[in-house]
Amino acid sequence: MPVVVVESPAKAKTINKYLGPDYTVLASYGHVRDLPPKDGSVDTEHEFEMKWEVGNDSRKHVKAIADALKEDNALILATDPDREGEAISWHLQEALTKRRSIKKDTPVSRVTFNAITKDAVTEAMQNPRQVDMPLVEAYLARRALDYLVGFNLSPVLWRKLPGAKSAGRVQSVCLRLIVEREMEIEAFKPVEYWSVKAVFETPRGQTYEARLVTLAGKKLDKHDLANATQAELAVQAITSRALSVTSVEAKPAARNPSAPFMTSTLQQEASRKFGMGARHAMQVAQRLYEAGYITYMRTDGIDMAPEAVAATRDTIADRYGAEYVPDSPRIYKNKAKNAQEAHECIRPTDMSRDTKALKVTDEDQRKLYDLIWKRTIACQMAAARLERTTVEIGSDDGQVGLRATGQVVLFDGFMRVYEEGRDDVADDDEKRLPQIMQGDPARFAKTSLRDQFTKATSEGTEKAAKEAILSENESVLALQHHTQAPPRYTEATLVKRMEELGIGRPSTYASIVTTIQDREYVRKDKNRLIPEEKGRIVTIFLLNFFRQYVGYEFTANLEEQLDDVSAGGRDYKELLSKFWRDFSAAIGETSELRISEVLDKLDEALAPQLYPPREDGSDPRVCPKCGMGQLHLKTSRTGGFVGCGNYPECTYTRPIAGEGAEGEERLLGENAGDDIWLKSGRFGPYVQRGEPTPENKKPPRASLPRGWSKDDMDLDKALTLLSLPRQIGEHPEGGMISSNFGRFGPYLMHQLADEAKPVYANLKDPNDVFEIGMNRAVELLAEKRANPGRGRRAAAKALKELGEHPDGGAMQVLDGRYGPYVKWEKVNATIPKDIKPEDVTQEMAIELVNERATKKGAKKKAAPKKKAAAKKTTKKAAT
Secondary structure (H helix, E strand, C coil): CCEEEECCHHHHHHHHHHHCCCCEEEECCCCCEECCCCCCCEECCCCCEECCEECHHHHHHHHHHHHHHHHCCCEEECCCCCHHHHHHHHHHHHHHHHCCCCCCCCCEEECCCCECCHHHHHHHHCCCECCCHHHHHHHHHHHHHHHHHHHHHHHHHHHHCCCCCCCCCCHHHHHHHHHHHHHHHHHCCCCEEEEEEEEEECCCCCEEEEEEEEECCEECCCCCCCCHHHHHHHHHHHHCCCEEEEEEEEEEEEECCCCCECHHHHHHHHHHHHCCCHHHHHHHHHHHHHCCCEECCCCCCCCCCHHHHHHHHHHHHHHHCHHHCCCCCCCCCCCCCCHHHHCCCECECCCCCCHHHCCCCCHHHHHHHHHHHHHHHHHCCCCEEEEEEEEEEEECCCCEEEEEEEEEEEECHHHHCCCCCCCCCCCCCCCCCCCCCCCCECEECCCCCHHHHHHHHHHCCCCCCCCEEECCCCCEEEEEEECCCCCCCCHHHHHHHHHHHCCCCHHHHHHHHHHHHHCCCEEEECCEEEECHHHHHHHHHHHHHCHHHHCHHHHHHHHHHHHHHHCCCCCHHHHHHHHHHHHHHHHHHHHCCCHHHHHHHHHHHHHHHHCCCCCCCCCCCECCCCCCCEEEEEEECCEEEEEECCCCCCCCEEECCCCHHHCCCEEEEEECCEEEEEEEECCEEEEEECCCCCCCCCCCEEECCCCCCHHHCCHHHHHHHHCCCEEEEECCCCCEEEEEEECCEEEEEECCCCCCCCEEEECCCCCHHHHCCHHHHHHHHHHHHHCCCCCCCCCCCEEEEEEECCCCCEEEEEEECCEEEEEECCEEEECCCCCCHHHCCHHHHHHHHHHHHHHHHHHHCCCCHHHHHHHHHHHHHHC
């Protein structure tokens, strides 16, 4: 039986079902080899020779494949049809040859299939080939570049910027995008402008809205009405004139469907419509692919196989009618230049199978499949036909002009099935207009705009105006607006921007966005990506000392060169040689720099953001606390901050993305001769009594409880916090009952004379710390003593049984103190935050526990190094 090797056990199971008992199908469990994380893994002195190492968790999988080859001397490599898949096949062939499991007479072939269906797998087996070496060389070049950048640049960061974790060839450019967007937002100065609209009534009593576009005979631009005075004059100009409909123009329009999904567009749409992160979307798509429901999900291609196009058109005709099928199939062409272009788009393997027919219970899988199915069906449907109407309204003297726009959908076409999500709110007015005739008088409607006026002036949100002017007849309304700063990136808009710039490749976007969050350079809040101070400092450092290597054009050009390698048009060692010559010189130039020099350079580069002008015109670099010292940029383990140069006499500090020149500290008042401060620290805002002195190095302080806003803090609230723990009263059986905030929230504490340890009872409401009475406190403590297990974590209950591990032993999903995890034997593997416990499959569990077991094994093996060294020394002495 020939041995067929794929990446995952789920894929192996599906393919084994199609191939039958005549084949042995095994899983490699991903990459079997990698560069060891140590110096010399890429030898820059000897043509970039790479020293590979089989991972601890991969050895047993390689051994299983080697053992199977003893039974049948034929190997078929059936890994994924992309650069990574080709690399895994190459690694397997090299590792097995090194073990002498592949002999001179062992036939080795490579097969690929874009979908795990019986027809696709059978056809692939009939068309074997050899490993595509240009594709492998493109992988080798990328892996070597990532190693050379990461392994040489990261230590520079560690030495020069305490707290920085790593840098990467694409990761650092991605981080730069987020940091620069944040700096744009901080530097943004809003501009006031006004808009004016009126509501009119047709002779038949139907109403419609129009906006002011002409004033004093001149066309108005968006920001021309700059203040309330000009807006009020515009309202008067409209209401003081007789108006009529000067023209009505209706134009036919068409809207075509979007192309089918490739990796990046799937990630963007899953983020827009479901809030799925790029990494989670790819994990869900992977499971759909391995189950045989969709084609391969890592692709730059948007073309469809002819048979898939025909099946899609047949499905459209059956479900929606012949009028929804265009006369000829729609052809979509790829913009990408790389070798992955040959792959199909992401589409269902069976177009007649919609979500209702899907044998899947997982909600995320069903949602993503539905998205893919609808996008694929829509891409081959007829265009939507629309009629867009523009109505011009003007005064006889030509001084005032207004415009109403609307549209009517004459034929919905592809829109019956699917419409692409939008990152920005559309400006076009898509309301339907009533019948309006040219020459009709434009009379002000009796309908009042007062509701809109009230809403605009009361809400004061970004979308609603903060001020408004209403005409006397209440049918003309002027609204105040302010220009908005560019929005922070979401994962969807970040992926879109990276794709536009040609940075990275769609198959890598998910891992890049995940990495910068794991490194704590960026955090995600309400689906928006916000740079941490650590991420800012790293970016500014790289822009000042390694600007070329975080350049958008440089990174995009490098991607094009790597694509040339994959197409066989460039020698990858020449590419590496040219890159290393310049990069190693840049590394050498920074090695002699002192940390103080680096900070001075960064301080100068960040000055506009760190020290904005003060309203009173004073020097923004003078410490606002002592009035003597100069503010400087400093670094710590948690990133960068601004501090006073008079430290330790003055302890003023604030974040680099601070609260303006006045900083993050705030003096709340004085009590008993001590200043009471509101400060921000590593773990959030806190209040403090006085300042550290040689006699009192740790003055009293208290963190703000959850739900307390630092903006609402005053002296009384601070003193209340600093007075904790609160003594509630003497327990009837003796001992004082107290309340306080702890690591896990608000609690009560009490200890009886015969108890070895105090008893703690959790409080649900933080306000109970200050308000709970004696009776309720005694009752809660009695309940706690009667049920000591409550509040503590009882034996973890299995959320899901996952079957046996390949090495024996049951696997379970349990709910732990720090979240859900997979348990196998003595190994506990945390489940990533973006994966629900119920979505964990047996294959995922195996990967998680194997990875965790490897890390545990590495820690255990770290200690014996001294023994080995001692043994070696003894041997030398004996010799």
